Amino acid sequence: xxxxTRDNSLNISYEEAIIKGISDDNxxxxxxxxxxxxxxxxxxxxxxxxxxxxAVLSSLLSDWDEQKIAKIVxxxxxxxxxxxxxxxxxxxxxxxxxxxxHGPTLAFKDMALSILPHLLKTSVELTKLNKKIVILTATxxxxxxxxxxxxxxxxxxxxxxxxxxxxxxxxxxxQMITQSESNTHVFGIDGNFDNAQSxxxxxxxxxxxxxxxxxxxxxxxxxxxxxxxxxxxxIIYYFYGYFKLVDQEIIQLGETIxxxxxxxxxxxxxxxxxAKLMGLPINKFICASNKNNVLTDFFxxxxxxxxxxxxxxxxxxxxxxxxxxxxxxxxYAAEGDSELVSTLMDDLKHKKAYTxxxxxxxHLEDFYGNxxxxxxxxxxxxxxxxxxxxxxxxxxxxxxxxxxxYQEATKDTNHTLIASTASPYKFPxxxxxxxxLEKKTDVFKTLRAIAEKTSTTVPPQILDLTSKEIIxxxxxxxxxxxxxxxxxxxxxxxxxx
Ligand SMILES: *Cc1c(COP(=O)(O)O)cnc(C)c1O
Numbered sequence: 001x002x003x004x005t006r007d008n009s010l011n012i013s014y015e016e017a018i019i020k021g022i023s024d025d026n027x028x029x030x031x032x033x034x035x036x037x038x039x040x041x042x043x044x045x046x047x048x049x050x051x052x053x054x055a056v057l058s059s060l061l062s063d064w065d066e067q068k069i070a071k072i073v074x075x076x077x078x079x080x081x082x083x084x085x086x087x088x089x090x091x092x093x094x095x096x097x098x099x100x101x102h103g104p105t106l107a108f109k110d111m112a113l114s115i116l117p118h119l120l121k122t123s124v125e126l127t128k129l130n131k132k133i134v135i136l137t138a139t140x141x142x143x144x145x146x147x148x149x150x151x152x153x154x155x156x157x158x159x160x161x162x163x164x165x166x167x168x169x170x171x172x173x174x175q176m177i178t179q180s181e182s183n184t185h186v187f188g189i190d191g192n193f194d195n196a197q198s199x200x201x202x203x204x205x206x207x208x209x210x211x212x213x214x215x216x217x218x219x220x221x222x223x224x225x226x227x228x229x230x231x232x233x234x235i236i237y238y239f240y241g242y243f244k245l246v247d248q249e250i251i252q253l254g255e256t257i258x259x260x261x262x263x264x265x266x267x268x269x270x271x272x273x274x275a276k277l278m279g280l281p282i283n284k285f286i287c288a289s290n291k292n293n294v295l296t297d298f299f300x301x302x303x304x305x306x307x308x309x310x311x312x313x314x315x316x317x318x319x320x321x322x323x324x325x326x327x328x329x330x331x332y333a334a335e336g337d338s339e340l341v342s343t344l345m346d347d348l349k350h351k352k353a354y355t356x357x358x359x360x361x362x363h364l365e366d367f368y369g370n371x372x373x374x375x376x377x378x379x380x381x382x383x384x385x386x387x388x389x390x391x392x393x394x395x396x397x398x399x400x401x402x403x404x405x406y407q408e409a410t411k412d413t414n415h416t417l418i419a420s421t422a423s424p425y426k427f428p429x430x431x432x433x434x435x436x437l438e439k440k441t442d443v444f445k446t447l448r449a450i451a452e453k454t455s456t457t458v459p460p461q462i463l464d465l466t467s468k469e470i471i472x473x474x475x476x477x478x479x480x481x482x483x484x485x486x487x488x489x490x491x492x493x494x495x496x497x
Pocket of ligand 1: 107108109141142143225262263264265266267268269317318395396421422
C-alpha cells in the first residue's frame with residue numbers, strides 16, 4: 001500500500017498508483033513499509049540482472065503474481081539492450097561506473113521505461129479499468145524518447161511528450177521528433193523543463209479537464225518519475241551493482257558502499273535511498289548537480305530556493321530547478337507528517353523557497369551535495385579518457401567530478417557506484433569539445449570524429465537518425481497544451497461540457 005506525500009491517511013494500491021501517476025491532492029505516492037531484501041540469499045551470488053529484478057519487484061509488489069512479474073521482467077530486459085549483462089560495470093580504481101545506458105534510447109530512462117508499459121498493463125488488468133490511457137510526459141530530453149519507445153504502438157494508450165524546444169541536445173530532439181507510431185504525440189514548448197513539468201502537473205490535477213477526458217472514456221497517467229512505477233524499477237540496479245562488486249570480490253557481503261548520482265528531478269538518487277531502506281548498505285548518497293546547483297545549496301544550507309537563474313548546460317537532462325522527487329525524501333524525513341510536507345511545498349510554490357525544519361535534518365545526513373561547473377564537466381570527460389581510455393557522457397562526468405570532490409574532502413575509502421546515465425554519443429558537441437576535437441559543421445561528422453578518437457563505435461540507433469523522417473514538427477506555447485491534447489485525441493468542442 002502507498003500514501004500520498006500530502007495525505008498520510010491515504011491507502012492506495014500499487015496498481016492504482018501506477019495508473020494515476022500523481023495523487024489528487026497534488027502529492028506523490030510513497031511507499032508505506034519497505035520490505036527488506038535478504039542480501040545473503042544464495043540466488044544473488046552471480047545473479048543475472050533479471051534474477052535481481054524479479055526478487056526486488058516481487059518483494060515490493062507482494063500482492064502481484066510472482067509468475068506474472070517474472071514474465072514482465074523477461075519481456076522488459078532482453079535483447080532490446082545491447083549488452084547481455086543489461087547493466088555492465090566499468091571499474092576505475094575504487095569507482096565503479098554502473099552503465100545504465102545500454103537500452104534502446106541510450107539513456108538510463110530505459111531501465112524504468114522498458115518495464116513501465118508492462119507494469120501499467122498489469123495494473124489495468126488488476127483494477128479492471130475500462131478506459132483508454134493518455135500518458136502525459138514532460139521531458140528534459142531523455143525521458144521523452146524512452147517513453148515514446150516504451151509506449152509507441154501500444155493499443156489503448158496515447159502518449160504525449162512535451163520538451164523544451166531550445167533545451168535539449170540535437171540528437172535528443174531528433175530521436176523524439178522522428179517517432180513514427182500513430183499513438184505518439186510530440187511537441188516542443190516555449191519554456192524550460194520546470195515549466196513543462198509544472199504545466200503537466202496542473203493538467204493532471206485540473207478537475208474540469210479530467211472530466212472532459214473521463215467523459216470521452218480516457219484517463220490520465222504519467223511516464224515521469226513522479227509515477228512510482230518509474231522509481232521501483234530503478235531500485236533494482238543498485239542491488240545488482242552491489243552484488244556484482246561482491247561477485248568480483250571487490251567488496252564483502254555486508255560492506256558499505258557510496259553512490260554518486262547525476263541528479264535532476266531526484267528520481268534516480270531517490271531510488272538508491274529506497275534501496276537502502278530495503279537493506280542495501282549504502283553509506284553516502286552523493287547528489288551531483290550541474291551549474292543549476294539548487295540541490296547542492298539545499299544539502300549544504302537546508303534551504304531550497306528556486307528564485308535564481310536557470311542555466312542551459314552541456315548536461316541538459318539535469319537542467320532543472322524544481323526537483324519533484326525531493327518531496328518524497330521530505331516525506332520520509334518528516335517521518336510521514338504530510339501536513340508538514342504540504343506546508344513546505346506551499347512555501348515553494350508561493351514564496352519560491354522553504355527551509356528544512358530542524359528535526360528533519362538528521363534524516364538527511366547520509367546525503368552530500370556538490371556540483372560541477374561547465375568547465376569542470378569537460379575536464380572530467382577529458383581526464384577520464386586521457387588517464388583511463390574510458391569515454392563518459394557529460395551527466396556521468398558531473399557525478400564523477402562530485403565524487404572526486406567528496407573523496408578529496410573526506411578521505412572516505414568506501415567503494416563507489418557512479419550512475420552512468422547516458423551514452424556519450426547523445427551529446428556529441430559537448431563530448432567533442434571536451435576531447436578538444438576540431439569543430440565540425442555536421443553532427444554526424446562529429447560523431448565519427450569521436451568514434452575515431454576514442455576507438456568506440458557510434459550506436460546504430462544514432463546513425464539511423466540521419467535517414468529518419470521528421471514526423472512531429474510542432475512548437476507550441478504552454479497555454480496551448482490542453483487544446484493540443486484534445487485535438488490529437490479528436491475530442492471536439494462539441495463534446496466539451
Ligand atoms: C534524467 C537524467 C538525469 C537525471 O535523473 P533524475 O532521476 O531526474 O535525477 C541524469 N542524467 C541523464 C542522462 C538523464 O537522462
